[in-house]
Amino acid sequence: xxxxxxxxxxxxxxxxxxxxxxxxxxxxxxxxxxxxxxxxxxxxxxxxxxxxxxxxxxxxxxxxxxxxxxxxxxxxxxxxxxxxxxxxxxxxxxxxxxxxxxxxxxxxxxxxxxxxxxxxxxxxxxxxxxxxxxxxxxxxxxxxxxxxxxxxxxxxxxxxxxxxxxxxxxxxxxxxxxxxxxxxx
Amino acid sequence: xxxxxxxxxxxxxxxxxxxxxxxxxxxxxxxxxxxxxxxxxxxxxxxxxxxxxxxxxxxxxxxxxxxxxxxxxxxxxxxxxxxxxxxxxxxxxxxxxxxxxxxxx
Numbered sequence: 001x002x003x004x005x006x007x008x009x010x011x012x013x014x015x016x017x018x019x020x021x022x023x024x025x026x027x028x029x030x031x032x033x034x035x036x037x038x039x040x041x042x043x044x045x046x047x048x049x050x051x052x053x054x055x056x057x058x059x060x061x062x063x064x065x066x067x068x069x070x071x072x073x074x075x076x077x078x079x080x081x082x083x084x085x086x087x088x089x090x091x092x093x094x095x096x097x098x099x100x101x102x103x104x105x106x107x108x109x110x111x112x113x114x115x116x117x118x119x120x121x122x123x124x125x126x127x128x129x130x131x132x133x134x135x136x137x138x139x140x141x142x143x144x145x146x147x148x149x150x151x152x153x154x155x156x157x158x159x160x161x162x163x164x165x166x167x168x169x170x171x172x173x174x175x176x177x178x179x180x181x182x183x184x185x
Numbered sequence: 186x187x188x189x190x191x192x193x194x195x196x197x198x199x200x201x202x203x204x205x206x207x208x209x210x211x212x213x214x215x216x217x218x219x220x221x222x223x224x225x226x227x228x229x230x231x232x233x234x235x236x237x238x239x240x241x242x243x244x245x246x247x248x249x250x251x252x253x254x255x256x257x258x259x260x261x262x263x264x265x266x267x268x269x270x271x272x273x274x275x276x277x278x279x280x281x282x283x284x285x286x287x288x289x290x
Contacts, residue, residue: 001248002196002197004250004251007205007209008245010206010248011241011244011248011249014209014210015213015241018213018216018217019217022217022221022237026221026224026230083230155230156230
């Protein structure tokens with residue numbers, strides 16, 4: 001500590017140590033806030049399946065696309081504490097298949113930036129993303145379920161994930177003819 | 186030129202170094218603890234960042250410049266003239282040393 005340069009180095013060096021430990025404590029403090037997510041309702045309200053091409057100009061393959069509508073009521077306020085930067089919430093659809101047995105696709109997502117935006121109330125919400133199967137066809141498949149996922153992104157620390165609210169199995173309808181009103185569900 | 190060099194070097198005495206070391210540790214640890222507690226109690230990480238950084242700025246300002254408080258116990262060296270006198274004496278006895286050196290050889 002005899003000269004200006006050495007004192008500068010020592011103060012900065014110890015500052016980084018203190019900053020590291022404070023950041024570590026902040027990361028650990030997230031454990032004091034257990035996640036308690038309430039999903040009051042999650043339900044598929046409407047499913048339509050239509051044939052179409054992917055939106056890339058080079059895609060020539062015509063395949064089935066499902067556009068889902070769903071209801072969701074969830075309270076994510078317990079995920080917001082002093083170390084929460086934002087919460088990413090998403091709904092995924094899971095359905096079985098004969099060749100590829102486990103299929104899951106995200107149909108809707110949102111970013112919740114603050115506690116004041118942490119209550120989700122959605123009625124007959126249209127899925128952001130239409131889904132298609134790896135085989136190109138999935139009309140008539142049974143036991144389609146929706147699940148609600150959340151992902152907490154903290155300021156300091158590790159990401160945490162959770163899943164709640166699995167719905168009852170629903171059957172995919174048949175393919176809807178283009179430019180016609182749906183007759184069956 | 187020497188004055189500029191003195192300001193850049195910023196040398197302080199031994200007691201001052203001890204004090205600077207203690208102040209660095211105390212200021213930074215206290216600001217770290219305070220930053221965590223205030224941020225936690227007010228549930229806002231911004232307080233933690235701002236308090237921690239201001240504590241660091243205070244530590245830099247308190248420790249880095251060679252304040253007078255770090256120079257209150259200067260070492261007193263023997264006067265430069267005295268050393269020269271001893272060297273003259275040494276020269277006088279230099280011959281003896283040389284002789285002893287030869288004896289050893």
